[in-house]
Amino acid sequence: MSQPIDTPGLRVAVIGPGGIGSTFAFQLSRAGHDVTVIARGARLQHLRQTEAIVTTAGERAAVHVADELDTTTPWDLVLVTVLVAQVEVLLPSLAACAADTVMFMFNTFQSLDRLRDAVGAQRVVFGFPGIVAGIEDGRLASTILRRGIPTTVSEDRWATVFSDAGIPSAAHPDMQSWLRTHAALAVPLMLAGLSAHRRGRGVSRREATELARALREGLNLVRRLGNTLTPSPVAVLDRLPVRVVAALLWALTRLPAFVRTTSVAPKGEAVMLIDEMNSVAPQGTPALLAVRPG
Secondary structure, eight states: OOOOTTTTSSSSEEEOTTTTHHHHHHHHHHHTOOEEEOHHHHHHHHHHHHHHEETTOOOOOOOOEEOOOOTTTTOSEEOOOSSSGGSSSHHHHHHHOOOSSEEEOOOOSSOHHHHHHEEEEEEEEEEEEEEEEEEETTEEEEEESSSSSSSSESSSSHHHHHHTOOOOEOOOHHHHHHHHHHHHHHHHHHHHHHHHHHHTSOOHHHHHHHHHHHHHHHHHHHHHHTTOOOSSHHHHHHHHHHHHHHHHHHHHHHHHHHHHHHSSTTTTHHHHHHHHHHHHHHOOOHHHHHOOOO
16 A cells, blocks of 8 residues: 555655665655655656556555656755766756755765755755665665665754664765765776676676776875765775785675675766766876776
């Protein structure tokens, strides 16, 4: 049965109901919040038919569906889960909307200042989803990470709201450092997992070494830009010799769970992050460009 959408709660709009956005919409609706999803194309048509987020297990959570954000509605939260490359076109409506909070929830190495300036520093929040998810024939297949790296946001209030909705979350005061560190770490991990998935076997010693050098270069760039490596275990990883990091990557790509998790990253995300890092690196990023898919 679908969860009623007229239950008292927060008024939330989710822009980009792919795997991540749909997971938030599903969980928030089930928790009693009034959720509207903003979609386009085939996803919009499917959601209009179901008026619900439907999982591969057949569970349903009722949502409102729209093809654009109503800028006059006093949303408690507008949650933006599209890829960072798709955000630019949304900024005028986000700036004009009557939302109390606008949260950007995606992977990026770019400075967050332009987003903060566009929608207003007093109401902008940043986050990263601790979720592995996708849409299969219109249905949501989702795994919410409950150990390791949880969903991370820049305000305690929203960490509480998401945790209460079944998405374990934590607050971090410096999301710029957190996101840049994560991007530097995620790129070699994604590329390693994608390579292992594509070929059906783990990466070679040479490939692992190249990816370890790319990881080191990315983490060094985070520090050069004045950010802090966070969370703290990443700083420990940064101090390991390249050969040790390479051995770890080589071993990880022989674990089915690692390959399965890292290979579901959106197509082109690693390329996007490498290009973002290279664009802000004073001396360029030769090690990252060496592993950039063509």
